[in-house]
Amino acid sequence: MRPVRVLSVTPEIHPLIKTGGLADVAGALPKALPPLGVEMRSIVPGYPRVLQHAGSGEPQHSFRDFFGGDARILRTVIDGLDLYVLDAPHLYDRPGSPYQSPEGMDWADNDFRFAGLAFAGSEIGLGRVGAWRPDVVHAHDWQAGLAPAYLALSGQSRPATVITLHNLAFQGQFPAHRLRDLRLPPESWSPDGVEYYQSLGFLKAGLHYADRITTVSPTYAREIQTPETGMGMQGLLKKRAADLLGIVNGIDDMIWDPATDPHLAARYTARRLASRASNKRALRERFGLDAGHDGPLIGVVTRLTWQKGMDLLLEVLPNWLALGGQVALLGSGDAALEWGFADAKHAHAGQVGCVFGYDEGLSHLIQGGADMILAPSRFEPCGLTQLYGLRYGAVPVVARVGGLADTVVDANEAALDDGIATGVQFAPVTAAALDDALLRAATLYRQKKIWRAIQRRGMSRKLGWPHRAEAYASLYRSLLPSAAHG
């Protein structure tokens, strides 16, 4: 049997270009699929950073007047990724991030830039680029949202389509008058099409036209059907509930491995947890925390935004410190939160330490040295820090939302009795509930045998991509015409 062929249409792919978790998924999935009988190729925009690596790719196709200029599709293999690169200098050859100018403004032609990506993906999907024709086209987020629309509206025999939602907060809405320029037919301008509250909605289009929708955890898949978390899309997502599926993200367990991690002061395994003490010492030193403490040290690695709930930590901080706890926080974001934590560090020197900025190496040391890792998010599609915490024996203390709810088993009495607990969860996402959770965590921490068992159980969880990719592979297989009839 030949492999199932899947084209991934993605605005980011690790290690070439990354602004968030989407890039990790898009970069890891193609490598995990071949043993499962799936061949995945990816199409990505030819940003300067991508062309630096892929510029010498083999030209496969050229377009005249492609959304305002000439364009080519190059084909290349980089770091095990089989890539189509959309070389369209008028769309992508500019400085800044994939979405914004160096001054932090969204590019005014983002609709053309990502309609171009989706359109090129749909051309490959229809078999018009080279000989390879996918069975499934898999679009990621609003940037690729028009790919299922172009395919459904093509009137041709088309591959099946999937869209994955990584973050519903970004929806890609553009002015209605661009409909024709974006090569969308007039009949697509309808609530049963690309129209979204009088504007042209890229994500909306993807959610409407794709055969299946996935998001990055089962709980988030349920939550986004409610007004609280649906960000306006809840009606459509509810209508499509039968086609909506949550698949938790995997982690790269080669990079995130405490037995080999070069960022740690001491490497360790679940059987040699005592070595974590050296990492805790190094962490305390790095964050200016008192060494002579025997209390729990909670680590935080986060963007400082409302979503992540760090204002709640500030509220309950005095109680945590009164329990003998310490805090090591690495994060950057909202100025008010940075000031709040800077004040707390000043007021509680030796017990609260902060580093404001982005530091990959330090984030590893926090996972390897902190006793707990905190994620009090108000919403969380999947979340990675709690997964790294599990892998590193930093027991996650998390809000019971989204992917946090799906990946951490709360250490309630029943779970402790059954030997399945891996962390502490709390709900609702309030300061009072967080306060209770921290008290519970501190109490567990002092029961050394129980604590070790919780750490070891987390460390033994299968969190890597090979495990997760199976769910995508069976989704793709379920979409093959033979599956529909069989």
Ligand code: ADP
């Ligand atoms: P989100 O994608 O919403 O920011 P996730 O938990 O899914 O949240 O992923 C965040 C990723 O970014 C994790 O890999 C985390 O370790 C990393 N990260 C976040 N903030 C920092 C920081 N200040 N320094 C280093 N790594 C960070």
